[in-house]
Amino acid sequence: MDLSDLSFFEFAERLLSDEVSPEVIASSMLQPQFQKPIHPIPSSSSCNSSLKCMSGSKKVKVDGGLRIAFRTKSKLEILDDGYKWRKYGKKSVKNNPNPRNYYHCSTQGCHVKKRVERDGEDNSYVITTYEGVHNHRSPGVLYYDPINTSYM
DNA sequence: CGTTTTTGACCCGCGC
DNA sequence: GCGCGGGTCAAAAACG
Numbered sequence: 001m002d003l004s005d006l007s008f009f010e011f012a013e014r015l016l017s018d019e020v021s022p023e024v025i026a027s028s029m030l031q032p033q034f035q036k037p038i039h040p041i042p043s044s045s046s047c048n049s050s051l052k053c054m055s056g057s058k059k060v061k062v063d064g065g066l067r068i069a070f071r072t073k074s075k076l077e078i079l080d081d082g083y084k085w086r087k088y089g090k091k092s093v094k095n096n097p098n099p100r101n102y103y104h105c106s107t108q109g110c111h112v113k114k115r116v117e118r119d120g121e122d123n124s125y126v127i128t129t130y131e132g133v134h135n136h137r138s139p140g141v142l143y144y145d146p147i148n149t150s151y152m
Numbered sequence: 153c154g155t156t157t158t159t160g161a162c163c164c165g166c167g168c
Numbered sequence: 169g170c171g172c173g174g175g176t177c178a179a180a181a182a183c184g
Contacts, residue, residue: 161177162175
């Protein structure tokens with residue numbers, strides 16, 4: 001079942017009908033229609049030329065790597081992006097009653113990090129932040145690319 | 153038995 | 169220095 005073309009409300013109906021497996025839900029939640037901008041959409045002049053300018057995410061250069069954050073409408077905290085993650089921390093943060101979780105990519109030699117927290121101002125959204133670029137890829141596996149908001 | 157989660161302790165930068 | 173906010177470590181527990 002391909003849920004990627006559904007509107008959020010159509011998707012919600014499918015959810016309630018209970019005909020969709022949790023795995024399918026988890027990955028489909030990452031589709032663009034479930035996301036909203038972290039900040040107001042930037043003017044084109046502020047777009048970073050080395051990156052595709054995509055509304056909805058916030059990109060920051062950080063010690064040579066890239067940090068990208070985006071918000072996804074989801075009841076589930078764990079969205080399946082194709083990678084395997086190992087949790088290494090959990091902190092309560094200011095201005096947010098919800099905890100923030102810290103993950104490392106569990107593939108050896110790959111040091112990509114990920115933060116996940118529920119939006120304190122809109123609890124229906126989950127904020128995911130990736131830091132770094134994966135240096136591995138298994139054939140046949142689809143991985144979520146937050147810049148293109150699609151699986152590649 | 154190898155891997156992951158849990159959780160408090162620890163650490164570090166910053167403002168006062 | 170000290171406390172605060174945020175990020176990470178690591179030992180024990182849980183898991184499959």
